[in-house]
Amino acid sequence: MKKTNPAAVPADSSSGKAAAVSRRAAAEVGRLRVRDRLFQTACDLFYRHGIHGVGVDAIALEAGSNKMSFYRSFASKEALVAEYLREQEREYWAWWDAAVARHPNDPRRQVETLFEAQLEVALSRHCRGCALGNAAAEISEDEDDLSRMVRAFKEKVRARLHGLAREMGARDPEALGDALMLLLDGGHFTRLVFPLDSGPISAALPAVRALIDAHLRGTHRDGHRSGKS
Secondary structure, X not given: OOOOOHHHOOOOHHHHXXXXXXXXXXXXXXXXXXXXXXXXXXXXXXXXXXXXXXXXXXXXXXXXXXXXXXXXXOOOHHHHHHHHHHXXXXXXXXXXXXXXXXXXXXXXXXXXXXXXXXXXXXXXXXXXXXXXXXXXXXXXXXXXXXXXXXXXXXXXXXXXXXXXXXXXXXXXHHHHXXXXXXXXXXXXXXXXXOOOOOOHHHHHHHHHHHHHHHHHOOOOOOOOOOOXX
8 A cells, every 4th residue: 555655745734824813812812811910000000009109110020020011001191090080980880880879860879879888988998089180180281181081081971960950959059069069079189198998088978968958059959858758
């Protein structure tokens, strides 16, 4: 019987292509895992130490990577910061929506619940206030794109509070919404100075209720209280 020389048998091209695709897929998964690790590390460091207080070297070192991998994953530190701010904004709105969803069609309770939820967050030992508010304090005038992101976020918060005040029937919903925003942001900033719930943030909810009462006094909603009609 004639023997076939194995070297003369052409390789299965489909198997070779499949193997190549598999290798590329594995490499892509590995790249994404490195990127995710760098991103999560950066988010943690930015929140704890500030955007300008953390450099690329520190992020790469903490993530167990290197600068080459960093720049393969992100075009620049500014691009990473922009992604960090977008992620923080997504998390913030998820938190907000979950809080107000507890009291559908009751704007007063929705506002009160936001401040109750804020106090719950402040009780966390890891709380460092509002990530985007903290970023606003760091971003300089020449960082236009980042400044616009933070400003757009804060304008959306303001608009939502105006809307809730309007739904409550406040005489001056813009004034009430702005006052509520001052308390909301002020609570975040005082958390940076005072430990846990020992600071002024613990007084935010009573102040919110007093503000709402004052703005509803004399309206058709006057006298409404949480859980009462």
